[in-house]
Amino acid sequence: MNILVIGYVWPEPNSSAAGSRMMQLLSSFRRQNWRITFASPAQLSDHMADLSTLNIHSTQIELNSPSFDVFLKELAPDIVMFDRFMMEEQFAWRVEKHCPNALRILNTEDLHSLRQARHQAIKQQREFDLLDMHQDHAVREIAAILRSDLTLMISDVEVALLKQHFNVPAAQLHHLPFMLETPSSEEVQQRLAFNERQHFISIGNFRHAPNWDAVQQLKQHIWPLIRQQLPMAQLHIYGAYPPPKATQLHNEKQGFLVKGWAPDAKLVMQQARLCLAPLRFGAGIKGKLVEAMQMGTPSITTSIGAEAMHDHLPWSGCIAETSQDFANAAVELYGDRQQWQQCQIRGDAILAYKYPREPLETQLIERIQQQIQQRDALRQQNFYGLMLRHHSMKSTQYMSQWIEAKNQHTAPVEEK
Secondary structure (H helix, E strand, O other): OEEEEEOOOOOOOOOOHHHHHHHHHHHHHHOOOOEEEEEEOOOOOOOOOOHHHHOOEEEEOOOOOHHHHHHHHHHOOOEEEEEOHHHHHHHHHHHHHHOOOOEEEEEOOOOHHHHHHHHHHHHOOOOOOHHHHOOHHHHHHHHHHHHOOEEEEOOHHHHHHHHHOOOOOHHHEEEOOOOEOOOOHHHHHOOOOHHHOOOEEEEOOOOOHHHHHHHHHHHHHHHHHHHHHOOOOOEEEEOOOOOHHHHOOOEOOOOEEEEEOOOOHHHHHHHOOEEEEOOOOOOOOOHHHHHHHHOOOOEEEOHHHHOOOOOOOOOOEEEOOOHHHHHHHHHHHHHOHHHHHHHHHHHHHHHHHHOEHHHHHHHHHHHHHHHHHOHHHHHHHOHHHHHHHOHHHOHHHHHHHHHHHHHHHHOOOOOO
């Protein structure tokens, strides 16, 4: 099987949950001995993974350029996976034109329109309503889902939302949370103990709006309440790409330490006694909280933070909504060894139940193979997809071709 993955960005597993998720998918495809090409129009980054170690070919591609058409026809992929709906908008029409038999998969990471609508409600200081999603962002994103043969959804809450509120057919959706190796008994025993850990940690890519908002909540509301009760405690804040407005929050006297990018996120997570994630908006499932469970670090978060992450199982820590409740829960758990150890056990139970790699990977590969076998029939049944791919709806294609023609027309003429 020959698969082309078109990335919105280059995968950075140490910088974001999306980067970790992409590496899990690529590793799963490699275990099938599939030939993988990863392509992206994004600039190369300092923290990007070295895909050559997985025997994955990587290449940069251009937006609005016929060079992609040539590249695509030469590669002739059996599957094309678009990382986030923006890549589907840009490249799916070219894939359909030049490789019509290639299965088109959309990897959403999270439902962007849900995250954006929740953010807007926070800005307006009101409760979120599903009708907030009835705007341009959701129209574009759900159109991309309907045009695709299969969409990978990381959150079962979002699967239900798409099916029940937006009437997306179940045949086009596949629930796929993080695919993780369950910690072995030896790894569990090697974790640092309660009395070997100290301080609090908060971690997340600063370019991700929910993470930056969480840092502000900690600085302005939550951390002062914790320090009143634990005057010697420190909060270590890690995350890739911290802007000046974030590093300016660093304050040694307050124990509020902005550390920036962590080369080994799991190492710093394991050294902390508690992880704090006061997320007020967002979507998908949270890589930082899964990583905390893997490292045996209980967490304090919100209902948004824990959404779709633990089903009926008790949370590996505490869930709190107000700043005062959040701070009180953090202080109590920080000093209670027995409760802290119980939270570790809960985290291991969640990991084993929700995120076991092997069965999730098997289900994914079987679903992809099923979609390939039934591709033509499923496409014919997908009337909304047919309608959205109709020439009258292809505004993205026509805009891209206009830009392409404009670029060719305005290109400087070489002197003879």
